[in-house]
Amino acid sequence: MQQPRFWYAPRPTLAARLLQPLGALYAAGTARRLARPGYKASVPVVCIGNLTIGGTGKTPTALALLERFAGFHVVTRGYGGRLAGPVQVQPRHLAEEVGDEPLLLAPFAPVWVAKDRAAGVRAAEAAGARAILLDDGFQNPEVVKDLSIVVVDAERGFGNGLCLPAGPLREPVAEGLKRADLLLSIGSDAAQAAFAPPLPARVTHLRGRLEVLPMGMGWAGERVFAFAGIGHPEKFFATLRAEGAEVVRAEALADHQPLSPALLTRMETEAMALGAQLVTTEKDAVRLPAAFRPRVLTLPVRLRLDGWAVLDARLRALGI
Structure with missing residues (x-):
């Protein structure tokens, strides 16, 4: 979905204030759901x-953990996929079956797609997982967490501080941080300096940034037609420009939007007319039909974390 601009206004706008009662109801529903007991796994759950x-930046965070620590199995809902699971992601699976993020994570660790998170964790345990990485399950009560990492965009922060639909929050910040162990803010040095939320004593603040992964080619002077169906497509376009690419066309798609042959053919035709190369994100690339994959470049990014020692110690304490 394209997020309303008023969600990130410095203070609540009239539209936000009018929607605030609905936001309070949404927050109350989240609180009721979180009060339910969850399944306690026999292995650590992060x-x-x-x-x-x-x-x-949840997906780059997950990739960074999977590259650094062995033994994880990932359990995820598989947003956008039709399979209820639990099912282990295989090379034959398509994004419309299991979602795009599971396909992106699967080369790094076993990934289980399960609408029922507890069932997914049980499947991973039965398959020999030494630890579980629960992807995007912070507001899901089905599984007890041993360590919770809350990821936030340092530039956008928590928006106007209101819950959906009045703002971008899934739950009030104070309530959410009570259950968190680590807050990871991702962004530039300037954005990090401006982001200083009040934190409970038990929460450690880590900082990181996304860096382009060198691929043996330079982007300087490259004319590109960029498209992205992620939460904030403009961040992807800004990264390309920072790498020196000439973004002659930037097309923001809905988050997880299917990439139909008709859509891709139209964008390819426009790119050819502009003398530009199609380029997209890693997460979008896994949704490309096989025939289009050789015709679209990908800009991969990786998380660079300033506080690995802190996270290493937390995971060692869990036996990971």
């Missing part, structure tokens, strides 16, 4: 989640 919807 949850990566957020307090706002979309575009905070």
Whole structure:
């Protein structure tokens, strides 16, 4: 979904204030849901989640953990996929079956798609998981978490501080941070300096940034037609420009939007007319039909974390 601009206004606008009663109802519903008991796994469960919807950097955070620590199995809802699971993601699976994020994570660790998170955790345990990485399950009560990492975009922060639909929050910040162990803000040095939320004593604040993964080619001077169906497409376009690319066309799609042959053919035709190369994100690339994959470049990014020692110690304490 394209997020309303008023969600990130410095203070609540009239539209936000009018929707605030609905936001209070949404927050109350989340609180009631979280009060239910969850399944306690026999292995450590690390949850990566957020307090706002979309575009905070959860997937790069998951990739960073999977590259650094062995033994994880990932359990995820598989947003956008039709399979209820639990099912382990295989190379034959398509994004419309299991979602795009599971396909992106699967080369790094076993990934289980399950609408019922507890069933997914049980399947991973039965398959020999030494630890579970629960992707985007912070507001899901079905599984008990041993360590919860809340990821936030340092530039956008928590928006106007209101819950859906008045703002971008899934739950009030104060309530969410009571259950968190680590707050990971991702962004530039300037954005980090401006982001200083009040934190409970038990929450440690880590900082990181997304960096382009070198791929043996430079982007400087490259004319590109960029498209992205992620939480905040403008961040992707800004990254390309920062790398020196000439973004002659930037098309923001809905988050997880299917990439139909008709849509891709139209964008390819426009790109050819502009003398530009199609380029997209890693997460969008896994949704490309096989025939289009050789014709679209990908800009991969990785998380660079300033506080690995802190996270290492937390995971060692869990036996990971």
